[in-house]
Amino acid sequence: MSLISPRALLLDFGGVVVQTVHRAGWADDLAAEVCALLHRCGCTRLDTAAIRRDLLAGAAADSGWKNAMSRLPTPAELTPAMFWGDFVAVDWPPQARAIVTSQAWLLCRRMGELRSQRHARNGLADLLAWCGEQKLPVGIVSNALSGVVHRDWLAHAGLDRHFALQIYSDEVRIRKPHPDMIGIGCRSLGVSPDQVWYVGDNFDRDVVCGRRAGVGATILMTARDTYDRPYEVADEPDAVVADPADLLVLLKEAYV
Template sequence: MLIRPRALLLDFHGVIGRAEAHPDREDAFIEVLARIAGPSVPADRIRADHAAGRVAYREWRDAMSRPSAPVELSQQEFWTEYVAADWPEKARDAVRASAEVLSRLWLIDNNEWTLLPGIVELVQSVVDAGLPVAVVSNTLCGAAFREIIARSPLDGAFGAEIYSDEVGVRKPNPAILKHAADRLGADLAHAWFAGDKLDRDILCGRRAGVGATILMSAEPIPHPWIQPHTNVADADGLQKLVQAYLT
């Protein structure tokens, strides 16, 4: 048995939306990055360093699922240290100054974003029931996720949108969920948090003392010690679960 929810917190990627990468857009992005970096860095070096930076960033994100209170990597640090670490100082200064623009382009222009089936109906049903709903997500650029939501039927539905780059901490740091609860005026002990990753979302919810952690995944990957309170396959399953506890 779960507690009756008084607030619902949702991860973004994998719960609200998904991204499909478009490799054919890579050339256009590299051209933008090359214009910003200037002529001192050859285009083939820019492409190779950007690819290496993405790999290093992915491995860093995985590693940050282990510490008790991880902080978020800044946009400036990603572009200057993970991509442009060995570029001339003038080029590094240029990408540092354009870090916010580059981060948005990288997340939005290089991907095709879609909302997951059933998520609009889920959020609307929860809002109609009088429960506050918040987005809580790790990301290099929360502004990009805000833009995606603003362009969708979910515009205006959330009482708070909490993104790791904006608050400086990332899941599984429990402080990020506390930010969401404070913005909603909610008690985490009476909130549900749904995410698709055990070592980030579910662990974060457990550390924060959330009333119920829900793994939303059609094919959950087992973990030896991190367990959700329950799991559902998709947004439809989560909606049915919420309704069962509200009626």
């Protein structure tokens, strides 16, 4: 199958721009910080072990919720207040639940910082440089409980200037595979979906989202969890690439 020459390139963040590696001790570190926050407010009924237990339970519930949302046609994003108030602190004393709910945005940001280490995927710099030379705008369209963590990483890595826009589900209140995640990016760049490539690393969120949005090409980039599917979906990508270096080869072929 020959692919269109795109007028814009939209990328997922985790698994495409970066490879993420979970830190084994993230729950211990965050539980200690939350415990200190509660104690500063005079709430001493929860210890670090209890907070850690409920953090891990909330994270597991969040993972299951995300899988379920991929079956909906237009899923909304979970808010930080819902994550902390309903998934983590649901059975905590009212004061403790109120504290973490009021600080939910900051706590989600901190969780994102502690939970994973991020490394640019192979060939990313060359891909972005080539797109810049071709005047091909590149945007990010990604699910995130705290998109600011991704923004911070890109700024720290000096890569944010290469992206025309960044769209994160927590900021627009919908999540992939809602087709308007891609639609917002296309409207922002002044292109129609059939003129763009969308690149993601998951079948149930990214490939399905690309198909629903009607993009010109849906590209699957393989990452650590790509084939650990929560369930099978009917949609298949137009092409499969190993990393940004492989994506660049595919782009150059489309421009010949």
